Amino acid sequence: MLLLNFSFYAWFVIPFLIFIARVLDVSLGTVRVIFISRGLKYMAPLIGFLEILIWLLAISQIMKNLSNPACYIAYAGGFAMGNFVGIWIAEKLSLGVVLIRVITAKDASQLVEFLKSADYGVTSVDGHGTTGQVKVIFTIVPRREAQSVVGLIKKFNPKAFYSIEEVGFVEKGIFPLRKNWRDYRLLTWLKPFRKSK
Secondary structure, three states: OHHHHHHHHHHHHHHHHHHHHHHHHHHHHHHHHHHHHOOOOOHHHHHHHHHHHHHHHHHHHHHHOOOOHHHHHHHHHHHHHHHHHHHHHHHHHOOOEEEEEEEEOOOOHHHHHHHHHOOOOOEEEEEEEOOEEEEEEEEEEEHHHHHHHHHHHHHHOOOOEEEEEEEOOOOOOOOOOOOOHHHOHHHHHHHHHOOOO
């Protein structure tokens, strides 16, 4: 009976704990990189500390169980799942702003007016494309609203070319009046770590 319990612990419990530890540390690593890119200079080191502490716990179990292939599989599986979970968390946090650039040959006045009426800052310029005259539209929006703006673009011109780029820093401009980031419950724990302006 004792041998059966040890076998269950060695082949299931330890690999499961290693898997969970890897999911946590890889997810934290993804969040840490996002925090660094967003300038959360006090939060990123704290996340990094937790990330490495968990990684050390996982790797110490691997070193103690070198003859157990289930631990290797759990370690690799946890890494893979941690990437997935980290990306999911990044999407849920939706920190920062993005630049949406639209290039369309079709008349874009309706799209421009609709974006303006929604309080988005819009810049449009005339241009020349491969097929002739085009209108180039720029707008900077909070990342969490990018998909709704893309929906508007597709609604007004399904064939429009658009690209979305990360914006590291933005100042001034016209932005829609939305909830302050402090009003989102998921992000309230970041309040002490935000850069003071």
